[in-house]
Amino acid sequence: MTDTPPAPTSPPDPPASVAAKRSGLLRSSLIFSSFTLLSRFMGFARDLVITARIGASGTIAADAYYTALAFPNLFRRIFAEGAFSSAFVPAYAKALARDGEDEADILASDALATLAMSTLVLMVVAQLTMPWLMLAFRSGFVDTPDKFALTVTLTQITMAYLPCMSIYAHLSGVLNARNRFILSGAAPILLNLWMLALVLPAKTPVQGAYFASIGVVIAGISQAALLVWGCNRSGAKVHWRLPRLTPPVKALIMAAVPGALAASASQINVWVSGTLVSHVDGAVSWLSVCDRLYQLPQGLVGVAIGVALLPQLTRAVMSGDKTESTRTLDEATIFAMALTLPAAAALIIMPYFLIDGLFTRGEFTSFDARQTAQALLQYGWGVPAFVLAQITNRAFFANHDTRTPMIVALVSVAVNIAAGVTLFHLIGVPGVAAATSLASWVNVIVMSVILHRRGLYSPDRKAVSRLIRLVFASLALAALLAFAAYRQEALKALLSKEVAILLVSASAALVYPVLLIASGGLTVAEIKSALRRKKGAAPALPEA
Secondary structure, X not given: OOXXXXXXXXXXXXXXXXHHHHHHHHXXXXXXHHHHHHHHHHHXXXXXXXXXXXXXXXXXXXXXXXXXXXXXXXXXXXXXXXXXXXXXXXXXXXXXXXXXXXXXXXXXXXXXXHHHHHHHHHHHHHHHOHHHHHHHHOHHHHHOHHHHHHHHHHHHHHOOHHHHHHHHHHHHHHHHHXXXXXXXXXXHHHHHHHHHHHHOOOOOHHHHHHHHHHHHHHHHHHHHHHHHHHHHHHOOOOOOOOOOOOHHHHHHHHHHHHHHHHXXXXXXXXXXXXXXXXXXXXXXXXXXXXXXXXXHHHHHHHHHHHHHHHHHXXXXXXXXXXXXXXXXXXXXXXXXXXXXXXXXXXXXXXXXXXXHHHHOEOOEOHHHHHHHHHHHHHHHOOHHHHHHHHHHHHHHHHOOOOHHHHHHHHHHHHHHHHHHHHHHHHHOHHHHHHHHHHHHHHHHHHHHHHHHHOOOOOOOHHHHHHHHHHHHHHHHHHHHHHHHHHOHHHHHHHOOHHHHHHHHHHHHHHHHHHHHHHHOOOOHHHHHHHHOOOOOOOOOOOOO
């Protein structure tokens, strides 16, 4: 879709209203990030147990399990959390503002019925054709028949997660458009709880893989049920019904098609990367462990900012308030980089220190840790781009333009495939990670140039100045982390490897805010504004 003309300009907000909006984005992001942080910590606990139970290169269970976990997520990113949600949230927010809650909830109900039916059909087709799909998805497993057969069975189990996750993602969009973020941020915790509860009793790697896969399905049912309850409590009347292709639903599908094509194109990267590394025993598991670490800032910051940003940015665009939309994007970019740059520094400076301290135990060996660390370093320099992409995409989505992100995604896919194949043959598995980072930076740079040329967004001088200060604060932190990484063997000899990495991470978490404030990247007042609710303001979320 092309850009739509802005609505008539509304009168400027009074200073107090502007300040409330600015702190509102940070508060909304922090609400979502806080629950995501809890979920990620529990995800770490889950992954520590699972990697110790099923290992990586020394067992067939690990690569099979991580493939089974990735396969429904591939389709989820195309149909649920990605294109459909990105098209639905602006449409629903616009309907709320223009037509009222009743009409908006009819749109939400019809869209839910269409999405649920589509993903149910996709689930059944995928389960029936899984042996043939897996020949294309993990061709390297064919040489190990036991691994291939286990992968097919586990993936047939986990595909049941897709419709549940689609319902959860859709209803999260309903709540987020109503400025309610708690349940959508908290629901992933259920996934970690169920998987931990089921995998702990496992006695063998294969048994652990089966139990964890079953836990994924139970968690999906629990998450969907929680969001249904939350929507009912919020007052949203999103009812179950048979699919109807009403004009609004057709318009929604047409708006989602470019995004779905873009997401499909980006998943070609996943397919190519998976096919390449499936020929290296344990490589699927190494990259999956990397995902847990390099996607942490993307989940905590990028997705959280994006979830809170899209409804607010859409409202600014609808009102024709260019100043407010620019200010919103500036605040989102600064806040995102303040939390992302130190994470990138840690992944680049001390990848082995992190992996060894967190994951090396049980079936996950020191060899696995070293191979994983080499890939993690290459993902590290792409982390800022992974997060910035969430913001640049939202800038287009808020303007009802899903076509441009699709075209740019196709360009980045071409870069990723060409670089991935080349670098894999030159440096092995780390080359796949390096190609992903390179393609993400290409995506962000191209999107930023287009936003600037169309006059949709250019950071002001103050924002650029603060971003430069954030870089200096992160470089100072990187120097401290480099010293810790250089002395890691001494620290491990003095303490256990687990205590050593926790001590270094905790020290960095205490030092970085001082560097951040000293550099002027963020001020104490802004941090306080983000953490406290405006006096007398109505709560943005339901009490229950």
